[in-house]
Amino acid sequence: MATIEVAIVEFLHKILNTIGWPGVVLVMALESANIPIPSEVTMPLSGWMLVQAKELPLWRAALDGGFYGALGCTLGSIASYLLGLWGGRPFLQRWGRYILISQHDLEQADRWFARWGDWAVFISRLLPIVRTFISFPAGVVRVRFARFMILSFIGSFIWCGVLAVAGHIFGSEWERIREIMRPFDIPIAVAILAGTAYYIYRHIRRAQGVTPQEAE
Secondary structure, three states: OHHHHHHHHHHHHHHHHHHOHHHHHHHHHHHHOOOOOOHHHHHHHHHHHHHHHHOOOHHHHHHHHHHHHHHHHHHHHHHHHHHHHHHHHHHHHHHHHHHOOOHHHHHHHHHHHHHHHHHHHHHHOOOOOHHHHOHHHHHHOOOOHHHHHHHHHHHHHHHHHHHHHHHHHHHHHOHHHHHHHHHHHHHHHHHHHHHHHHHHHHHHHHHOOOOHHHHO
8 A cells, every 4th residue: 555655646746746736636536536546645745845845825725725626526526426327326226236236225325315415425525535435326316416516515625625734734744644644544444344244244134035123
């Protein structure tokens, strides 16, 4: 993982040195389009290279970093959302049973997002790992598009702005931010894996004719 991040840092250095903030928009769009380029690297680096190194004030890191980062996140999220909206649901309805996703599961997801969708979209933008992949399922269950965009932008603005400010504060030692945040990846990843395992268990038991209550 560290080797991959070194390669990503070199790539980001070239992008930011060449085109500046449009590079941040591009990279954050890729991250939100399900390509796992860690924003915990991109945004602190931008706060250092594009703000602190140019002797611009701290508020510029918050404002510029938040805006351009959120713009990129929103653009990438729209692409992922539309993919889920136009292609994801028909695909899952036809082939989902082969990957343990039934019509019942889609209906449950619809009900869950109908109740918590707005909060799910917003909070996911403040979480490592999850923030990269939330847009596709939001499209599959048809979260209202206008709210999806607004909440994605607001959540991403906060996330990106905070990381850019941290990069400005840490300066050339901005990589310490990723070191501080890396331990949070593990419990989130474990929670996702545990949830996936439990989902598969319940799905198999249901297929065997055992109700969820009986399975528990």
